[in-house]
Amino acid sequence: MTLGAFEAGEPVLLIDRKNRRYLVDLAAGREFHTHTGVVDHDDIIGAPEGTRLKSSRGAAFLALRPTLADAVLKMPRGAQVVYPKDTGAILVLADIYPGARVLEAGVGSGALSMSLLRAGAVVYGYERREDFCARARANVERFCGPEALERYRTEIRDVYEGVDETGLDRMVLDLPEPWRVVPHA
Template sequence: MADGLLGRRGPLQAGERVLLVDGRQRRYLVELQAGKAFHTHAGWVDHDAIIGQLPGSEVRGSAGRRFLVLRPTLGDVVLKMPRGAQVIYPKDLGAILLAADVGPGMRVLEAGVGSGALSMALLRAGAEVVGYELRADFAEVAKRNVATWLGEAPYRVELRDVGEGIDGGPYDRVVLDLPEPWRVVPHAVEALAPGGILLAYLPTIGQTAQLREAMEVHGFVLCETAEVLRRTWHIEGRSIRPDHRMVAHTGFLTSGRKGPAREEPAEP
């Protein structure tokens, strides 16, 4: 099923995921199967009542409750898909794609694939992705999530420690979501194509500072660290105010470009 990668149009079909939205804006991610039903605390919705409908249609559940039916966005899938590790939030995924300047045809080495959220964003941007992951259970979850959302995709996951080296270069981008990315920096220098970009996602500023020091030592240039804070607003008639809850700090994004070749790393 390649609806996420290619952009599916037309009636909803068995085998694809849909988003059901109730009257209170609660969202449910459902994989359509003929003869099955989606159960909620307020009754159920027959999948057969959804199959064949167009996105944007409404269906009624067994208790008369209305549901809006849509094809999910990548952000919907990331927040609701099966997880092995904590996923990167959609607000950070978009920033990562821009900071790493990921585009069609690029070769990307991703280390720490977790549940596959970042992998899906990279693949949707048109990249070819090779993933390194230490845990077999995380790797399997990531591969299943990618296959369910994108179908056949240029994606391979290897069980190995990226801190011990990177094979198969040159890569246009190296993207890291792991606790000690500074161990990877010397290998990334060798694996990246000239001018390639290294990007790492880290939860704490202490880790980020250690990474930036390693990037400086190994000649990365145009280094930058940023975080993304997302605040939604409540707008209803004359009631206009920031929402009481927001997704604030989730992680620091640090990027840098491979600089000119050096005979020896600079002194820290």
């Protein structure tokens, strides 16, 4: 992700004085509307992170890049997500490390996938539902960048029927009956 000035097409987190957080995708010529006024995207594009803005009604906002936790809590979802407090435990207890080859079964909206990728893993995602798989890939691209898709391979399939990948280092199973996958591990 970019570390300089904000660019069109990237997500920005706008935080108001009451600490309400709004996740907005920047686009030239667009506006963000809230009950406290309008913020022009063009006032954010090209500005550095940490810029303070005022809406058309004088409300103050702070513009930041969303953290991974912000992304998970605010991202579009179709399925229930693994929340940041649980993700941390999963990453540590599963000993996820850079380069680890991880099978994730039940990718849902991609929240855990994003954390696995951020930790440097290569993720093989199995998901039964095509709409969830598409949502997960879109969220990974939006919040981790298109380069993350090079380490994120998803398939629409049922992990209970078997695992084709070999040489896996870890399996993370967000499923109702994970024990049914053990014979395939």
